[in-house]
Amino acid sequence: MGAQRFFQFLLLLGTGLCIMGTFLFFQQGEIPLVCGRGLIAQNTNTYLGPNERLPEGPSLVRVQVLVYNDPNPKGAKIVKASFAGASIPLKPRDIYGYRGQASFQKSPGKYKLKWTVEIDDKNWPKTVDHEEEVILDERDFWVQISIIGSAAAIS
Numbered sequence: 154m155g156a157q158r159f160f161q162f163l164l165l166l167g168t169g170l171c172i173m174g175t176f177l178f179f180q181q182g183e184i185p186l187v188c189g190r191g192l193i194a195q196n197t198n199t200y201l202g203p204n205e206r207l208p209e210g211p212s213l214v215r216v217q218v219l220v221y222n223d224p225n226p227k228g229a230k231i232v233k234a235s236f237a238g239a240s241i242p243l244k245p246r247d248i249y250g251y252r253g254q255a256s257f258q259k260s261p262g263k264y265k266l267k268w269t270v271e272i273d274d275k276n277w278p279k280t281v282d283h284e285e286e287v288i289l290d291e292r293d294f295w296v297q298i299s300i301i302g303s304a305a306a307i308s
Contacts, residue, residue, distance in 0.1 A: 212261060213258045214261060214294065216257040216296050217255075218234070218241055218256075220243060220253050221300065221301045221302070222250035228302050231252050232270060235266075235268070236255065236266050236298070242255070260289075263288050264286070264289065266285045266298060267282065267283065268282075269282050296308075
């Protein structure tokens with residue numbers, strides 16, 4: 154009876170050491186703990202924009218405009234968009250409502266962001282024009298503007 158308990162103890166000890174060794178091996182980063190199809194999640198708070206001025210001119214600011222339809226399928230649909238008088242080319246919406254983007258290099262100052270949305274194709278008014286004033290400060294390196302349906306946000 155004593156020999157059987159001894160072998161049970163050795164079996165449990167060996168299993169525990171094996172599991173601990175496997176866990177430590179995966180923690181070293183040799184092989185991912187959860188294998189997928191190549192999808193890797195990143196920290197969403199990571200800043201990926203520029204961190205220094207443009208070499209062309211010390212006073213230019215990079216501006217990126219992203220255009221999305223309203224996430225609600227019956228929500229506002231972007232018809233046209235422009236920044237500082239330059240039209241932003243729009244594509245057909247994808248499954249996330251993405252319509253397109255444009256990048257600019259502008260001097261600090263005030264610029265007009267205009268976009269037109271189609272609210273409802275049955276009721277009047279069918280389209281509504283929106284306009285926002287964007288102020289680019291000389292301390293800005295990069296400004297990202299997101300138009301989502303009838304709203305705009307600057308980050």
